Amino acid sequence: MNNMQQVAKYDVFEVTLTGKTEGNPFVDYTITGVFTGEREEVKAEGFYDGEGVYKVRFMPSYEGSYRYSITGSYRDDAEPVTGEFTVLSAKEGNHGPVQVADTYHFRYADKTPYYSVGTTCYVWELENDERIAETLKSLANTGFNKIRFCIFPKHYDYNFKEPRSYPYVGTPMDNSVLTEDNFWDYTKNPLENNTWDFTCFNPAHFRHIEWCIAELSKLGIQADLIMFHPYDRWGFSVMSKEQDDLYVKYIVARFSAFHNIWWSLANEYDLLQKKEEDWDRFGNILCEKDPYGHLRSIHNCIPFYDYTRPWITHCSIQRQDIYKTAELTNEWRDTYKKPVVIDEMAYEGDIPHFWGNITGQEMVRRFWECAMRGGYPGHGETYESEDRVLWWSHGGKLKGESWKRFRFLYDILCETPGLGLTSDAKFDYNGVIAMPQDETERANKTYFIYYYSFMQPSYKKFEFEDVYEVEVIDTWNMTIEKRGVFQGKFRIDLPGRPYMAIRFKKVK
Amino acid sequence: MNNMQQVAKYDVFEVTLTGKTEGNPFVDYTITGVFTGEREEVKAEGFYDGEGVYKVRFMPSYEGSYRYSITGSYRDDAEPVTGEFTVLSAKEGNHGPVQVADTYHFRYADKTPYYSVGTTCYVWELENDERIAETLKSLANTGFNKIRFCIFPKHYDYNFKEPRSYPYVGTPMDNSVLTEDNFWDYTKNPLENNTWDFTCFNPAHFRHIEWCIAELSKLGIQADLIMFHPYDRWGFSVMSKEQDDLYVKYIVARFSAFHNIWWSLANEYDLLQKKEEDWDRFGNILCEKDPYGHLRSIHNCIPFYDYTRPWITHCSIQRQDIYKTAELTNEWRDTYKKPVVIDEMAYEGDIPHFWGNITGQEMVRRFWECAMRGGYPGHGETYESEDRVLWWSHGGKLKGESWKRFRFLYDILCETPGLGLTSDAKFDYNGVIAMPQDETERANKTYFIYYYSFMQPSYKKFEFEDVYEVEVIDTWNMTIEKRGVFQGKFRIDLPGRPYMAIRFKKVK
The missing domain is CATH 3.20.20.80 (Glycosidases)
Structure with a gap:
């Protein structure tokens, strides 16, 4: 078992083989791999990479021992090409593919939340x-x-x-x-x-x-x-x-x-x-x-x-x-x-x-x-x-x-409790009120962001039964200002500029 | 005809009379005036102004000689109160009441356009x-x-x-x-x-x-x-x-x-x-x-x-x-x-x-x-x-x-040819294109304003068959910059700020 091939979880494991070149290998021949570990078996089609080279790729989702078997018409010998490899733990920062979770949100395969901010x-x-x-x-x-x-x-x-x-x-x-x-x-x-x-x-x-x-x-x-x-x-x-x-x-x-x-x-x-x-x-x-x-x-x-x-x-x-x-x-x-x-x-x-x-x-x-x-x-x-x-x-x-x-x-x-935010479907005329999608978090009223968009109120009044830590967020100037802990009726002063938000975190 | 009462066209002509005070004059008695000139006869109800005083008001729409006749139960004598007065030309700046004209717009009674800018x-x-x-x-x-x-x-x-x-x-x-x-x-x-x-x-x-x-x-x-x-x-x-x-x-x-x-x-x-x-x-x-x-x-x-x-x-x-x-x-x-x-x-x-x-x-x-x-x-x-x-x-x-x-x-x-503006019902993705409501002006393509709102293009390209004088309007800084006379395909540079407009006036 020396020289066993190794790959990190969620990385690409690639088998490279040579095969037929006559005709048009892109359409004339097939190559398929079956990759088998203790907790998954994946069938993956390979492809022709030119110059007589064929490749089959696999992304493992678990650590441990795997074997593979490659078949297809890409060469004439009937015997599958087989091998073994070990999947190591994922490299730092590789959480696996992004998936849908909780209907409206995403997470990586390893359950880390993924908040998409794209370009x-x-x-x-x-x-x-x-x-x-x-x-x-x-x-x-x-x-x-x-x-x-x-x-x-x-x-x-x-x-x-x-x-x-x-x-x-x-x-x-x-x-x-x-x-x-x-x-x-x-x-x-x-x-x-x-x-x-x-x-x-x-x-x-x-x-x-x-x-x-x-x-x-x-x-x-x-x-x-x-x-x-x-x-x-x-x-x-x-x-x-x-x-x-x-x-x-x-x-x-x-x-x-x-x-x-x-x-x-x-x-x-x-x-x-x-x-x-x-x-x-x-x-x-x-x-x-x-x-x-x-x-x-x-x-x-x-x-x-x-x-x-x-x-x-x-x-x-x-x-x-x-x-x-x-x-x-x-x-x-x-x-x-x-x-x-x-x-x-x-x-x-x-x-x-x-x-x-x-x-x-x-x-x-x-x-x-x-x-x-x-x-x-x-x-x-x-x-x-x-x-x-x-x-x-x-x-x-x-x-x-x-x-x-x-x-x-x-x-x-990333500070959202749970996988992502939701808001009142109806704009309630007090800004967009964001809260966690997670039902328990929502029921417990753990976390709110009031976002005021183009509006520029110089203050807002609130009434909360529970105790909240209050922060004023300037989304343009990128500042988060701690305002202290509040309960009951209270007023939060704002600078009278657009693009402000107020965040409430329930104090346990 | 000395001491003949006078009033300017579109001003208030008021007849003040005294009358009954017993009971509740606001509901118990009537007072009505008929005001007759060469080109109009207006019946106007009067009102009780307190302290035994009754008034009837009239706004003349024409110059010339008028007479009036006031009747009602506001006093017991059966004879109408009558009189004469002269309507002079309107005072400067008084164009009469505002009316609807051309379906979507307003003008004063004397046909001066009225562009409403309210508070x-x-x-x-x-x-x-x-x-x-x-x-x-x-x-x-x-x-x-x-x-x-x-x-x-x-x-x-x-x-x-x-x-x-x-x-x-x-x-x-x-x-x-x-x-x-x-x-x-x-x-x-x-x-x-x-x-x-x-x-x-x-x-x-x-x-x-x-x-x-x-x-x-x-x-x-x-x-x-x-x-x-x-x-x-x-x-x-x-x-x-x-x-x-x-x-x-x-x-x-x-x-x-x-x-x-x-x-x-x-x-x-x-x-x-x-x-x-x-x-x-x-x-x-x-x-x-x-x-x-x-x-x-x-x-x-x-x-x-x-x-x-x-x-x-x-x-x-x-x-x-x-x-x-x-x-x-x-x-x-x-x-x-x-x-x-x-x-x-x-x-x-x-x-x-x-x-x-x-x-x-x-x-x-x-x-x-x-x-x-x-x-x-x-x-x-x-x-x-x-x-x-x-x-x-x-x-x-x-x-x-x-x-x-x-x-x-x-x-x-106020520079709009005709009574007011209209625009393409559909936003055409080049800003709001304003043009005169007047059909002839529109058919002759005499006047356009392209308004760019929150967008900040650094230039815009145009193609016009006719010759136009082009002005760049900064609606926030309140400047109108003449850019010269253009025809065919041309480009107008803009400062890359929001709230800009370009005006085109056809050169006759």
């Missing part, structure tokens, strides 16, 4: 090495613990250049013909302008994304992977059903064993030409092929997808109203009975697009409105600097003001 | 002389051209003291028993704690209000008179039908001849115990007895009154949503096909009440959101200073920031 950088990972390093450095300084990005490259305003790699083997169109005025034209019939073999993946593209996922893991950040999106001049958004399914299965085989991934079937699904049956089919493939049941959702442009569909684990919402979004968190929780993640509630920035020019204050306000109602907000940043490097698309440096305030919010969320 | 000081006129003088001085420095206030005194938070006078003869309850915690109790059965003769008016109370109306007229301000309201410890809100009707007829007889009054049947009608049939009856009395057809509306707390009722000339709206109100102006215009006045869209201030603690910026934003959609916004101010004198209730000094910005808005509204 969006659509194709940060397809930039050059220098920018990617810069993005990772930026992320390390934030409180973000989720980032949404696309597996396919993106063609959109501010982003006409070529990505660092393509997911398929072939030749892209000449991007020198693109201008700000004509770039939409090339999204109409992308299949005519490019030549790709949609049955022949470019493994380097996916290997690089895996490296990025692993780097995010080191920072404790979930990779919310967008599988399809409409901002496309290459044709990746208009492949055939068979090609789509091949792609979905390929990424499931490659990415599922990473503990920190989420599946986002689409960004702005309603702008794609796919039908509900297509999304349902992809959802079913994920349910069937992803052994770890990573979170699954789909993001709208205008109409919501029906988040009650059984394959959807949580809402991934884009605002539907210029003025109100985060404030609707209660309604959406009530409607869908699933966690509400508002991934796009407009972006902080100064670009002409209506969705990309709110102030830092307004972004922070929307975050709190959402979080205090037991929802999970998402950030993006669209400042048009001279270099035209916008966080929302490219990553790089953060230039705004809101991002600085989200670790403060996150730290406060 | 609320519920009982400013029942304060002492010094405070009233201070309020009038404050108003003179603002752009407000309408003020809402109550004929009855008000009992509410920050306002427990006695008014300077009462509308009826009798004895009020002892207000020394009132505290912040118990004052609501005294609104439950007010008839038990006070003794009033609801058939016996106190003329001094109404004479003083008339003086205030006349002072407002000098400032070019409309007096939006609130007839009933629920904030009452005296019982004026729970009189009998007969007493209510007597009151309505009395104030119509007293106030109708003032050119600058509007009738607001109630503040927060839904908090009063009256029924729809009561409001309709009051509306019918106004329609029948007010010879000048002054504007009539009724203000809600929560549910809207049915503004389609024929006696209602315009909507008088209180916001129904903490976040969105002014933004709904289009919808309400479409629903009611009448001018939309949003008299309460929350107040600038810092009091604990949720409706009284928005910032100056938010107040100004709401004003522009409403005005750019062709609605008419209303202001109020609730800063809790040491003296606890709040503009919204008492008048006095203005302490906020928003009021300083409304003359600027008003001046811009």
Whole structure:
């Protein structure tokens, strides 16, 4: 038993084998692994990684001794390849995949609560090495613990250049013909302008994304992977059903064993030409092929997808109203009975697009409105600097003001007794009153946050039977001021500024 | 024809007579005048002013020779009292009563457009002389051209003291028993704690209000008179039908001849115990007895009154949503096909009440959101200073920031070609695009304002076939920056701050 292979719990255990190269190994051959420990047996499909190399990946959920057996048509000998390995305890900070718990909230597989505070950088990972390093450095300084990005490259305003790699083997169109005025034209019939073999993946593209996922893991950040999106001049958004399914299965085989991934079937699904049956089919493939049941959702442009569909684990919402979004968190929780993640509630920035020019204050306000109602907000940043490097698309440096305030919010969320917050469904005209989702905590009235949003009361009066420690929270200036212990009727003075909150912690 | 009586057009012509005093002259006797000129004949009911004095008032709408004839049971002799008078041209600034024109807008009787920019000081006129003088001085420095206030005194938070006078003869309850915690109790059965003769008016109370109306007229301000309201410890809100009707007829007889009054049947009608049939009856009395057809509306707390009722000339709206109100102006215009006045869209201030603690910026934003959609916004101010004198209730000094910005808005509204603005019913994601209501102006695309609200684009791109003069408006800093003349495709740079607008005036 010397030289026994070892892997940490929730890390990727990978079996690498060589096999057949004739024909198209991406479609012609299979490779499957069965991984067996004392408390689980997982069947995982492998994938062709090019150059005659096949891989099967597995993420163990328990410590202890495991064995594996690899079979498939990837080579002609009938004998399975077998082996043994030991799963050690999880590395510090790796709590396993995020799951839904308590209907509206999340936790990691090891039961640690997960309070999602997200951002969006659509194709940060397809930039050059220098920018990617810069993005990772930026992320390390934030409180973000989720980032949404696309597996396919993106063609959109501010982003006409070529990505660092393509997911398929072939030749892209000449991007020198693109201008700000004509770039939409090339999204109409992308299949005519490019030549790709949609049955022949470019493994380097996916290997690089895996490296990025692993780097995010080191920072404790979930990779919310967008599988399809409409901002496309290459044709990746208009492949055939068979090609789509091949792609979905390929990424499931490659990415599922990473503990920190989420599946986002689409960004702005309603702008794609796919039908509900297509999304349902992809959802079913994920349910069937992803052994770890990573979170699954789909993001709208205008109409919501029906988040009650059984394959959807949580809402991934884009605002539907210029003025109100985060404030609707209660309604959406009530409607869908699933966690509400508002991934796009407009972006902080100064670009002409209506969705990309709110102030830092307004972004922070929307975050709190959402979080205090037991929802999970998402950030993006669209400042048009001279270099035209916008966080929302490219990553790089953060230039705004809101991002600085989200670790403060996150730290406060982490103090929630139980898994997450809820609030009165009805705005009670005294601010948003956040309280623990947990029924016992709520019954015992252990914890409240009154959030006052854009309002600027100079004081508030309260009446509580029990004894509470009272803190005044300035959500913009990131201060928590202890005001002492109160009971009965009392008054709390406030500075007469917006973005204030008052927290009550019951004294045992 | 020497010593012929004279009055200016739209001013009050008053005939004062003495008559019977036995019994209760407020209910026992009648007095009616008929005023006849070359182009109009007006029948107006008079009123008893106490001390044996009866008065009949008339507001002429034309210049020239008039005669009058006064009849009634106010004295026993059967002969009418007659006389002649001359109506001179209107005094400068008196354009006559405000009327509805072009469905959604207002104009004065002399066809001058009227762009309503209102404020609320519920009982400013029942304060002492010094405070009233201070309020009038404050108003003179603002752009407000309408003020809402109550004929009855008000009992509410920050306002427990006695008014300077009462509308009826009798004895009020002892207000020394009132505290912040118990004052609501005294609104439950007010008839038990006070003794009033609801058939016996106190003329001094109404004479003083008339003086205030006349002072407002000098400032070019409309007096939006609130007839009933629920904030009452005296019982004026729970009189009998007969007493209510007597009151309505009395104030119509007293106030109708003032050119600058509007009738607001109630503040927060839904908090009063009256029924729809009561409001309709009051509306019918106004329609029948007010010879000048002054504007009539009724203000809600929560549910809207049915503004389609024929006696209602315009909507008088209180916001129904903490976040969105002014933004709904289009919808309400479409629903009611009448001018939309949003008299309460929350107040600038810092009091604990949720409706009284928005910032100056938010107040100004709401004003522009409403005005750019062709609605008419209303202001109020609730800063809790040491003296606890709040503009919204008492008048006095203005302490906020928003009021300083409304003359600027008003001046811009005055440049509208035609009677008022309209906008695309649908927010087009490029801000609110305001344009003239007038169909010809709109067809000729003469005038647009793009208002960007809380958004902070650093530039906007346009494409216009015609030649336009372009100005950048900073609605908060009150600057209008000429940017030159543009045609075809062009870009307008903006400072990347909220509350900006761009105005386009077609070059002939």
